[in-house]
Amino acid sequence: MRACPVCGNTQNQMDLWGMSNIALCSVCGLGYVKHLPTLEELAAIYAADYWNGRKAYTDYLADKVGTQLHFQHRIKSLREFSSGGRLFEAGCAYGFFLELAQKVWTVKGVDLSEAAIAYARDTLHLPVEQGDFESNPPEPDTYDVVAMWDTIEHLYDPALAIAKSAEGLRQGGYLALTTxxxxxxxxxxxxxxxxxxxPAHLHYFSRRSITYLLEAHGLKVVHFSHVSYYRSLRQMAQIITWNKPDSAWRQRLQSAVERLPFMNTYIPLNLYDLMFVIAQKQ
Ligand SMILES: [Zn+2]
Incomplete structure (x- = not known):
């Protein structure tokens, strides 16, 4: 079994909640897949239906309004710490965050998905690059903010990503992430x-393990909260039937919700299982 990628522990790793493919580190509390997928397996995971199917997002582009509502909240929290300068986003996807953030910071982004980057570059005209974060990190000592929304759990090497993010920050700059x-x-x-x-999630953090990792790279946690996501009734119906994609019950619920006139109204939903962390470079 591979060592814990956060603390290096190789002893007493247990299966997380009886799942034979995920280990639980007995030292820092990180959950992590025992065998990392190959690049080919990853490519299959992130094929077109990742953004528009039932593997992760049901329809990422159609849910832009809701996605930007929660990004507005992230920006409001971030502005309590940083009022401008340069911002780098790792895992910028379609650029929905950068489109809003460019009103406050000079922005740059990178994402692995070619389809997402093509949209961010050609439709939103954002300065973004396609590639993996580990090979396209922020330039050293350059940024006031490095943002990583729901990204670290997807990365092969989260410790390397935090190291590269810390390196990219100016002294006193902030790393902001959700996971x-x-x-x-x-x-x-x-x-x-x-x-x-x-399958796209390779690492499962907690307040304990993320703090351990951030502190190991000279980053001090200055904000911690559990945040809500804006969801439409249509999305909520999909979430609660997540594990029954083909059931008749799901089909009936979906078609009932589709008929509601307010199915696309966005409501903040906080399940208290998504953490928002801001850490400052010391
Ligand atoms: Zn560990």
Whole structure:
């Protein structure tokens, strides 16, 4: 079994909640897949239906309004710490965050997905590059903010990503990230049925393990909260039937919701299992 990628521990690793493919580190509490997928397997995971199917996002482009509502909240929180300068986003996807952030910061972004980057570059005219973050890191000592929304859990080497992010920050700059929080109520209840257990997620953090990793790279946590996501009724119906994609019950619920006139109204939904962390370079 591979060592814990956060603390290096190789001892007493257990299966997380009886899942034979995910280990739980007995030292820092990180959950991580025992065998990393190959590049070919990853490419299959991120094929076109990743953004517009039922593997991760049901229709990422159509949900732009809701996605930007929660990004507005992230920006409001960030502005309490940084009022401008340069911002780098790792895993910028279609550029929905950068489109808003460019009103405050001079922005740059990178993402692995060619389809997403093509949209961010050609439709939103954002300065973004296609590639993996580990080979396209921020330039050293350059940025006031490095942002990583729901990205670290996807990366092969989260420790390297945090190291590269810390390197890219100027002294006193901020790393801001969101990721699922394993040590909260909902995953403890739902166990292997938790919606975060998808093939694209390779690492499962908690407040404990993310703090451990950030501090190891000279980053001090200055903000910690559990944040909501804006969801439409249509999305909520999809979320609660997540594990039953082909059931008749899901089809009936979906078609009932589709008929509601307010199915696309966005409502903030906080399941207290998504953490928002801001850490400052010391
Ligand atoms: Zn560990």
């Amino acid at each position: 699922a929080d394993l040590e909260t109520l909902l995953p403890r209840i739902q166990k292997s049925a938790w919606r975060m257990f998808i």
